[in-house]
Amino acid sequence: MNILVLYGGQSAEREVSLMSGREVASALRESGHEVRLLDFGRDTLPTLFLDAPDVVFIALHGRLGEDGTVQGLMELLGYPYVGSGVMASALAIDKRMTKRILSKEGVPVPRELFATRSASQDHAQLAQTAGEQLGWPLIIKPNREGSTIGLTLARNAQEAQEGIAEAFVHDPEILVEQYVPGMEVTVAVVGEGDTSRVLGVIEIIPSAELYDYESKYTAGGSQHIIPARLGPQVLGQVEAFALLAYRAVGCRDYARVDIMVHDGQPFVLEVNTSPGMTSTSLVPDAARASGISFADFLDGLARSARQRAKPG
Numbered sequence: 001m002n003i004l005v006l007y008g009g010q011s012a013e014r015e016v017s018l019m020s021g022r023e024v025a026s027a028l029r030e031s032g033h034e035v036r037l038l039d040f041g042r043d044t045l046p047t048l049f050l051d052a053p054d055v056v057f058i059a060l061h062g063r064l065g066e067d068g069t070v071q072g073l074m075e076l077l078g079y080p081y082v083g084s085g086v087m088a089s090a091l092a093i094d095k096r097m098t099k100r101i102l103s104k105e106g107v108p109v110p111r112e113l114f115a116t117r118s119a120s121q122d123h124a125q126l127a128q129t130a131g132e133q134l135g136w137p138l139i140i141k142p143n144r145e146g147s148t149i150g151l152t153l154a155r156n157a158q159e160a161q162e163g164i165a166e167a168f169v170h171d172p173e174i175l176v177e178q179y180v181p182g183m184e185v186t187v188a189v190v191g192e193g194d195t196s197r198v199l200g201v202i203e204i205i206p207s208a209e210l211y212d213y214e215s216k217y218t219a220g221g222s223q224h225i226i227p228a229r230l231g232p233q234v235l236g237q238v239e240a241f242a243l244l245a246y247r248a249v250g251c252r253d254y255a256r257v258d259i260m261v262h263d264g265q266p267f268v269l270e271v272n273t274s275p276g277m278t279s280t281s282l283v284p285d286a287a288r289a290s291g292i293s294f295a296d297f298l299d300g301l302a303r304s305a306r307q308r309a310k311p312g
Contacts, residue, residue, distance in 0.1 A: 001033050001034070001054040001055055001302060001306060002033075002034045002036075002053045002054045002055075003028055003033045003035045003053060003054065003056070003057055003302055004035075004036050004038055004048075004055075004057070004079075005021050005028070005037050005038070005056075005057045005059055006021070006038055006056060006057070006058050006059060006060055006070065007021020007022070007024075007025075007037060007038070007039060007040065007059040007060060008021065008039035008040060008041070008060075009039075009040050009060045009061075009062070010041055010064050010065075011060070011061060011062030011063045011064055011065055012062055012063075012145055012149045012150075013061035013062035013145075013146055013149065016061050016276055016278065017061045018039075019279075020059045020061065020276055020277035020278055020281070021037055021059040023278055023279060023294075024057055024059045025037050027295040027298050028295070028298055028299065028302065030295040031295045031298070031299040033299070040060060040065065048073075052077070052078075052079060054306055055079075055080050055081065055082065055302045055305050056074055056080065057081070057082045057083075057298070057301075057302060058071070058074075058082060059277060060274060061146055061274055062145060063093065063144060063145075065274070066089060066092075066093055066146070066274040067090055067093040068085075068090030068093070071083070071085055071089050072086045078309075080305045080308060080309035081305055082253055082301045082302060082304075082305045083253050083254070083273060083274055083305075084251045084273040084274075085250070085252065088249050088250035088251050088252070089273050089274075091250070092251070092255070092270070092271045092272065092273045094144055095141070095175055096112070096173070098245075098249060098270060098271055099112065101248050101249060102245055102248060102268055105245075105248045107241050107268050108241070108265065108266060108267045109268050110139070110177045110267055110269065111133075111134055111177070112175050112176060112177045113129065113130050113133065113175070113176040113177075114143070114173070114174075114175060114176075115164070115176065116174075117168045117172040117173070117174075123161045123164045123165055124157070124161055126160075126164055126176065127154070127160035127161045127164060127176075128157055130160060130176040131156075131157060131160065134177070134178040134179075135178065135179075136154075136155055136179075137154055138153075138154045138160055138163075138176055138178070138179055139151065139153060139175075139176075139178075140152045140154055140160065140163035140164055140176050140177070141174065141175055141177070142168075142170040142171030142173070142174055142175075143171050143173035143174055143175055145170050145171055146272065149170055150166055150167045150169065150171070152166055152167065160176070180260040180262050180267045180269075181260075182260050182261045182263065183229075183230070183260070183261045184203070184204045184206075184258075184259075184261075185201055185202060185203050185204065185230070185238060185259050185260075186202050186256050186257065186258050186259065186282050187200070187201050187238060187239065187256065187257045187259060188200050188202070188254065188255075188256055188275075188282065188283045188286035188287070189251070189254070189255055189256070190253065190254045191253075192252035192253065194247075196246055196247060196251070196252075197243075198239045198242060198243060199254075199283075199286045199287060200226050200227065200287075200289050200290055201226070201227050201228045201230070201235060201239060202224050202225065202226050202227075202228060202285060202286055203226070203227075203228035203229055203230075204222055204224060204282075205224075205225065206222040207222060207223075222280075224282065226285060226289040230261065231264075234261060234264050234266070238259055238266045241257075241266050242257040242259065242268070245257050245268050245271050246271065251273055253305065254275075254283060255271055255272060255273050255275065256272040256275040256282060256283055257270075257271050257272075258270050258271075258272065284297070
């Protein structure tokens with residue numbers, strides 16, 4: 001197939017997307033496909049219009065790539081593409097909206113306070129209110145960013161004020177959340193609708209206190225254990241909540257559901273519809289642990305996208 005890989009882009013996760021795109025392209029070429037890379041932006045739209053590919057692989061992360069905008073463009077152009085559709089992408093990028101949907105479905109999520117940036121926003125008052133209502137420590141993060149960009153673990157009011165200011169640098173909407181300690185796991189889910197299934201449950205042991213940007217994208221920054229060291233009952237709950245989250249948001253092809261397990265109770269943190277595809281990323285690890293090479297995994301995704309676009 002003639003496959004176009006969109007990567008780079010304009011979001012805060014540009015560098016991660018560049019890494020993902022290069023590795024996706026290399027693996028697809030290994031499977032015998034003709035692959036072109038396009039560093040996606042406004043100036044590259046004419047290139048996208050001129051030469052219609054058989055399949056587009058969207059290796060973009062963050063806003064203007066993972067949020068339904070590029071997916072909508074692919075729909076308008078009639079190009080088959082790998083990954084979740086417009087609605088699921090737009091929902092999942094919005095952490096607050098995702099948590100609302102999951103709560104309605106009975107999926108446990110951390111408690112939160114939501115705030116929007118304004119001239120009258122009192123960071124000190126927000127920090128104090130959050131500490132009183134949610135307890136310390138707190139997790140503070142932009143509502144629509146990934147890769148832990150702008151995320152802070154705040155143990156007191158001063159750290160919370162600083163974290164609130166930092167999160168507002170990246171997004172006019174932020175979440176101040178209850179901190180859930182315990183085992184951090186992520187669940188790779190593949191497929192669509194009722195046929196979707198768990199590919200693997202991965203336990204994450206970061207070298208730092210938090211699974212932050214450096215831990216995610218630096219070699220040796222974290223240890224991945226597959227399957228996660230959980231008892232059968234808790235592991236079953238984790239898989240069930242991950243599948244429920246994936247289906248409730250309306251994901252397809254592949255996604256990653258991030259979960260904290262505290263005293264045997266899973267809490268879903270977020271759903272990633274375009275997770276990293278680098279050499280240190282989690283979904284490729286889950287595929288390899290299931291006996292599927294990275295090249296075969298991506299080849300299957302591309303073929304599914306192409307088949308989905310065929311009439312009838």
